[in-house]
Amino acid sequence: MKTRDLAYVALFAAIVAVLGLVPAIQVGPVPITAQTLGVMLAGSVLGARRGFLALLLFLVLVAVGLPLLASGSGGLSVFVGPSAGYLYSWPIGAFVVGLITELTWTRYNLAWALLANVVGGILVVYAIGIPFVAVYADAVTLRQSFTGSFVFLPGDAVKAVIASLVAVQVRRAYPVIERPRRAAAVR
Amino acid sequence: MTLALYVPVASPVHRAPAGVKLLALIAVSVVVFAVPTLPVVGGVLVAVLLTGLGIARLPAALLGRQVRAVVWWLLALAVVTGVVGGVASAALVVLRLLTLVLAAAVVTATTRVTELVAVVEWLCSPLRVVGVRPARIGLLIAMTLRFIPLVAERAERIRDAQAARGGAVRGIRAWTTTAVPLLVQVLQMAHTTAEALDARGADDDAPPARPPGRGRR
Amino acid sequence: MAEHSTDAVADPARGIVLTGVGHTYGSRTVLADVTVTLTERRVGIIGANGSGKSTFARLLNGLVVPTEGSVTVDGLDTRGQLRAVRRRVGFVFQDPDAQIVHPTVAEDVAFGLENMGVPPAERAARVGEVLDRYGLTGHADHPAHLLSGGQKQLLAIAGVLVMRPARIVLDEPTTLLDLLNARRVARLVQELDQSVVVVTHDLALLGGFERVLVFDAGRLVADDSPAAAIDTYRSLMAGRT
Numbered sequence: 001m002k003t004r005d006l007a008y009v010a011l012f013a014a015i016v017a018v019l020g021l022v023p024a025i026q027v028g029p030v031p032i033t034a035q036t037l038g039v040m041l042a043g044s045v046l047g048a049r050r051g052f053l054a055l056l057l058f059l060v061l062v063a064v065g066l067p068l069l070a071s072g073s074g075g076l077s078v079f080v081g082p083s084a085g086y087l088y089s090w091p092i093g094a095f096v097v098g099l100i101t102e103l104t105w106t107r108y109n110l111a112w113a114l115l116a117n118v119v120g121g122i123l124v125v126y127a128i129g130i131p132f133v134a135v136y137a138d139a140v141t142l143r144q145s146f147t148g149s150f151v152f153l154p155g156d157a158v159k160a161v162i163a164s165l166v167a168v169q170v171r172r173a174y175p176v177i178e179r180p181r182r183a184a185a186v187r
Numbered sequence: 188m189t190l191a192l193y194v195p196v197a198s199p200v201h202r203a204p205a206g207v208k209l210l211a212l213i214a215v216s217v218v219v220f221a222v223p224t225l226p227v228v229g230g231v232l233v234a235v236l237l238t239g240l241g242i243a244r245l246p247a248a249l250l251g252r253q254v255r256a257v258v259w260w261l262l263a264l265a266v267v268t269g270v271v272g273g274v275a276s277a278a279l280v281v282l283r284l285l286t287l288v289l290a291a292a293v294v295t296a297t298t299r300v301t302e303l304v305a306v307v308e309w310l311c312s313p314l315r316v317v318g319v320r321p322a323r324i325g326l327l328i329a330m331t332l333r334f335i336p337l338v339a340e341r342a343e344r345i346r347d348a349q350a351a352r353g354g355a356v357r358g359i360r361a362w363t364t365t366a367v368p369l370l371v372q373v374l375q376m377a378h379t380t381a382e383a384l385d386a387r388g389a390d391d392d393a394p395p396a397r398p399p400g401r402g403r404r
Numbered sequence: 405m406a407e408h409s410t411d412a413v414a415d416p417a418r419g420i421v422l423t424g425v426g427h428t429y430g431s432r433t434v435l436a437d438v439t440v441t442l443t444e445r446r447v448g449i450i451g452a453n454g455s456g457k458s459t460f461a462r463l464l465n466g467l468v469v470p471t472e473g474s475v476t477v478d479g480l481d482t483r484g485q486l487r488a489v490r491r492r493v494g495f496v497f498q499d500p501d502a503q504i505v506h507p508t509v510a511e512d513v514a515f516g517l518e519n520m521g522v523p524p525a526e527r528a529a530r531v532g533e534v535l536d537r538y539g540l541t542g543h544a545d546h547p548a549h550l551l552s553g554g555q556k557q558l559l560a561i562a563g564v565l566v567m568r569p570a571r572i573v574l575d576e577p578t579t580l581l582d583l584l585n586a587r588r589v590a591r592l593v594q595e596l597d598q599s600v601v602v603v604t605h606d607l608a609l610l611g612g613f614e615r616v617l618v619f620d621a622g623r624l625v626a627d628d629s630p631a632a633a634i635d636t637y638r639s640l641m642a643g644r645t
Binding site for chain 2: 002006007009010014017041045057058061063064065066067074076136144158162169170176
């Protein structure tokens with residue numbers, strides 16, 4: 001990785017942290033935060049690999065004890081609680097958003113952006129976060145965890161729309177993802 | 188790193204190597220899931236509390252804050268498991284979650300950020316094979332901590348500028364009209380930062396003190 | 405591409421030589437057909453925004469490798485001997501906020517030395533010496549982002565000088581500073597032992613310079629004494645609205 005890639009990775013880890021400053025709406029046990037918007041933007045702007053690393057770096061910072069999550073929490077506790085699955089899903093979600101974005105880069109538009117952000121930023125996050133809750137308490141069935149997570153859907157849909165609108169415009173103004181196989185002459 | 192959750196106390200728990208404490212945390216989480224009986228989980232919880240409050244002399248309020256963060260979960264899990272599996276299984280689920288959260292809180296509060304970062308670097312050392320330089324993790328963390336206030340500050344500036352011209356301050360439009368210029372600005376800033384680091388040798392393959400002959404990244 | 409930076413022998417007498425240099429980003433040409441040899445100790449670069457002068461500066465230490473032509477510094481080619489060129493040529497940026505990344509002043513100054521593989525004891529001594537020279541000793545353990553704008557630029561310069569480069573390129577070092585701090589930086593530049601190339605809009609910075617280049621729309625349009633070059637620049641701009 002070039003230093004520039006490291007800087008972009010650090011930048012998006014910082015952006016996710018700053019999104020944690022946006023006041024969260026507490027709905028039951030899991031807060032609705034703006035931070036998953038950061039998951040979508042990291043994948044959409046940086047692509048799969050760097051997006052993944054940005055969210056991984058963010059989680060490392062949380063794990064070593066910096067209170068960067070929206071609730072002002074941090075440390076190792078958040079990684080063992082029942083909602084930890086949502087946290088673990090973030091790097092993977094960003095990776096999937098980035099992967100779809102890269103694959104559709106040459107014809108990228110609002111529709112592709114929405115697809116990428118909904119699949120990576122919502123479906124992947126739910127697919128990992130929901131079963132994790134169920135692991136915690138044997139009696140909490142998948143179905144209950146699944147039903148419970150519906151409160152997040154409207155918020156997540158809004159975030160996917162915002163991320164997609166932003167991603168399409170940033171691609172025009174400052175594209176970071178490179179077209180596959182550009183001439184390798186310029187170093 | 189002043190915003191860390193570390194609580195300085197001169198105690199054997201604080202002095203214990205970070206790696207040992209992390210291993211102990213892993214051991215705790217394995218035990219409470221592998222042996223799900225009330226005496227075992229309850230015993231581990233007592234041990235965690237003794238370590239945190241007794242030996243490490245952490246303020247009870249600090250551990251209380253960590254519990255409050257999951258209080259909703261405790262309630263929800265207790266109700267759902269209680270209805271399906273009875274009081275005993277509800278108690279088990281609640282104790283298990285409490286034990287894990289408190290054990291993790293004790294490790295976090297007794298271990299300096301720099302020590303944990305060193306563990307992360309050590310964990311990443313096998314990645315050297317795929318071209319990741321563990322020493323770069325310190326640089327990544329430094330950059331992130333530097334970028335956080337810069338991003339927040341620029342976001343504020345853009346919002347002010349837009350409000351001054353009568354732009355939207357709420358809703359989806361406000362988000363996109365702020366986020367697009369913000370991202371473009373901070374991406375440029377990150378690019379310049381990378382150039383500045385390179386100008387001071389950040390992309391040198393390896394410090395010349397090391398034996399030469401390592402391949403290019 | 406094998407590099408033997410330790411084997412590379414620099415010959416200071418040869419100066420900075422650009423031969424048929426052009427640079428394009430994608431389809432946009434930012435610099436075209438520049439051939440020039442710089443052996444003076446003080447060289448200024450002026451021109452309007454977007455004239456290509458920042459790219460020119462970045463060519464001099466290999467931050468940008470030209471898409472056409474070649475750049476050599478004291479006989480070292482920026483294309484093949486990049487590391488050696490970077491060691492020789494320090495670079496100071498316009499915005500110190502983008503340049504300073506480490507939590508404390510002393511750590512940030514030490515960064516370049518770490519990359520060079522300087523042993524810790526020598527590193528500490530050199531950092532202390534540079535901080536002392538620029539009046540930052542009292543701030544060694546302070547968070548770098550809490551310094552004033554002027555102090556930040558001094559820190560950025562200290563972080564480069566501590567590496568003891570033979571030459572220094574500064575890209576608009578006073579643009580973001582107030583009058584007093586700009587004057588301090590100007591004096592500092594004058595007193596540097598190194599050979600200096602400065603890109604600037606701040607014409608006061610060029611006092612005592614030996615040679616000034618004027619860029620316009622990606623081309624080198626004048627190469628003269630400071631007074632004459634500034635006249636050319638002024639008349640060039642006077643014709644535009």
